[in-house]
Each structure stands twice: as structure tokens, then as C-alpha cells.
Amino acid sequence: MTRSLSEREAWDVINAGKLGHLGCVDDGEPYVVPINYISIEGQIYSHSLAGRKVQAMRKHSRACLQVDRIKDDFNWQSAIAFGNFEEIRNDSERRTVLRKILEGFPKLTPVESELSRDAEPPTIVVFRLRVDRVSGVAED
Amino acid sequence: MTRSLSEREAWDVINAGKLGHLGCVDDGEPYVVPINYISIEGQIYSHSLAGRKVQAMRKHSRACLQVDRIKDDFNWQSAIAFGNFEEIRNDSERRTVLRKILEGFPKLTPVESELSRDAEPPTIVVFRLRVDRVSGVAED
Numbered sequence: 224m225t226r227s228l229s230e231r232e233a234w235d236v237i238n239a240g241k242l243g244h245l246g247c248v249d250d251g252e253p254y255v256v257p258i259n260y261i262s263i264e265g266q267i268y269s270h271s272l273a274g275r276k277v278q279a280m281r282k283h284s285r286a287c288l289q290v291d292r293i294k295d296d297f298n299w300q301s302a303i304a305f306g307n308f309e310e311i312r313n314d315s316e317r318r319t320v321l322r323k324i325l326e327g328f329p330k331l332t333p334v335e336s337e338l339s340r341d342a343e344p345p346t347i348v349v350f351r352l353r354v355d356r357v358s359g360v361a362e363d
Numbered sequence: 364m365t366r367s368l369s370e371r372e373a374w375d376v377i378n379a380g381k382l383g384h385l386g387c388v389d390d391g392e393p394y395v396v397p398i399n400y401i402s403i404e405g406q407i408y409s410h411s412l413a414g415r416k417v418q419a420m421r422k423h424s425r426a427c428l429q430v431d432r433i434k435d436d437f438n439w440q441s442a443i444a445f446g447n448f449e450e451i452r453n454d455s456e457r458r459t460v461l462r463k464i465l466e467g468f469p470k471l472t473p474v475e476s477e478l479s480r481d482a483e484p485p486t487i488v489v490f491r492l493r494v495d496r497v498s499g500v501a502e503d
Contacts (some may be wrong), residue, residue, distance in 0.1 A: 244384045244429065246393035253386035253393050255429035257441055287383065289395035301397055 228302060228359030236302035236359060240290040241327065245269070247286045247308070251281035260288060261327045266310075267304060267352040268320050277348045282310035286352055302359035306352040317349050324349075331348050368442060368499030376403050376442035376499060380430040381467065385409070387426045387448070389419035400428060401467045407492040408451075408460050410451060413436075419489050420448035440443035446492040455488050464499055 228236070237243070244260045256276050260269040267288050273278055279284055284307045292297040311317050368376070377383075385398045396416050400409040407428050411417055418424055424447045451454040451457050 244395050246386045246395035248388050248391065248393050251388065252424075252425050252445060253388050253427050255384050255386035255393075255395055255427055255443065257429070282389075285392050287393050287395055289397070292396055302394065305392060306412055 225360050225362050226356050227348060228300060228361055230357055231249045232300070232361070233302040233357040234262075235305070236264070236292050237267070237288070237304055238355065239292065243267075243288045243290040245276060245286060245288050247276055247279045249275060250282045253280055258288075259324075259328055261324055263323065266354055267297035267306070268345055268349070269322055270321065270349045272345055273348050280350070281310070284308040288352055298363050299338070300359060300361040300363065302353065302357060304354045305322075305356045306354040308346075309351045309353050311349045311351055320349050320351075321347075365500050365502050368501055371384065372440070372501070373442040373444070373497040373499035374402075374405070376432050377407070377430050377439050377444055377497065378429070379432065383407075383428045383430040385416060385428050387416055387419045388423045389415060394419055395468055398428075398442070399464075399468055401464055405448070406492070406494055408464060410461065410487055410489045411463055412484055413488050418452075421450070422439060424448045428492055433481045438503050440459060440499060440501040440503065442497060444492065444494045444496075446494035449491045449493050451489045453490055460489050460491075461487075497502070 241255060244255050246253060254276060258269050260267050262317050284309050286304045289301055289303045290303065291301050297341055310319055326344050381399055383400055384398060385397050386393060386395050394416060399411050400407050426448050427443055427445045429441065429443045431441050451460055
């Protein structure tokens, strides 16, 4: 049977993951996209082109990141972190976070390739989910 | 680089999948959960215990299902279907949908085990996402 994860266990799942599903609300409509992320000291960081999810979160800052850890159909954990979207605009913090994200993903995606060509392209948004609540469920 | 999927391609990803990420809105807060689903004639069907997601969608019926098809970091597709939550309460339709869901998932999960013990336990909610829009992106 499924059980609830403790806050510590939920963070373990989030900290161990790299790919999560970001949920946001766009004009009352839920929107979900897979994202790569890193977690640092209880916050979640990612970067993105300024597309629909960023535009949605600029208007409605409440968001969540859901992370799966699946061994098989009977052995899995699912954690979710809730928080508020915050764009990181401070140059030095932005640089530090981008460096840590790139370290976490040595295989560059197109967005990250663009980053490596130009350290500060204006279209790349670096953001944080300021997490205030985590939970999760598991079957294990 | 990433490209947009056609509607046909997005449905191909959704129809080929079994596990997706359902997004809904709970009191203004986005909520994302992994679900097993089946698609029949352009609609998405699933079942669930009457937990947070069902309670949320009963109040705010707009929902989405996001489905990944990932080969590797440079070869993936992500599709999303938007629609309205509808609970299936009609006995015969409910039975038909449940049977199709169970056929799709021969390895029973706890919810499905419960179904197999009791064909109509009141706590199992069978629902449809009445899809009105699909889209997607890919790198391939």
C-alpha cells in the first residue's frame, strides 16, 4: 500500500533527482512541463527560455515541482515541493546559480549550449522556487 | 533544437504512453501527480482514490495531462493535453472504462487490486479528461 513520505524523505527524493515536472497556473489553466533542476539548501533552481511557463509564473507565482523516483510498479516514490517563483536578476547570484546548474548537467541541452556561447543571453531566465512545503507518497 | 509537435504527433505520444503527469489547480495552487491513464478516441481516462487531485478537480475542472517520451537527452518528445475533468458516474460506462483501464495495466496497482476485490468500491473515482487542445515539443 502507499504511504506518506516524511518531509526529510520527500527532500531526499528531490535532492537525488535531476528531472522533475514543474506545475504552474496560466490564466486558471494548469500547465505542466518537464524541467531539469538543482536543489540548494532547500530551494529549487532552474533556467528556461522565456516561454509560456515563465510568462505564467511571472503573473501567478505559485508553482510546484513534482519528482518521481521509480524502480518498478511496486517500488516508487513521488515527492512534490510547493513554493513561489522568483526570477534571479542579480548578476552575481545569476552567474553562481548558472554555473551550478551547468555543473549538474555536463551534457549540454540547447539552452545550456546557448549559455556556454554567451554567458548572459537576455532570453535565458534563471529562477528559483522558494519552497515552503514538501510532501510525497511512496510504495516501497 | 526543439520544435513544436503537430496535433497528430502530440496524440501519438499520448496514445503510446501509459504514465503521465496530471496537473490541476487546488485553491490557486498548481498540483502535479503521476497517473496511469488510457486514451480512447481523443479522450483520456483514469481512476483514482478520492484524494487531493479529485477534490481539486471537482472544484476547478480545468486540468492537463503531460506525457514524456524520452530516449535520451537529445531525443525526446513531450506532449500535453488540456481539458475538463468529468467524473464518470453512469454505471455501465464506469464498468466499461474500468475494464479497459484494467486491461491496459495487467500488473495491478493497489488501487486496481482493490478494484479486483470489489468491482464498485465507492472510493474509486473514474474520470475522463474531456480534451479540447493538445500540443507538444520535441528534440529529435
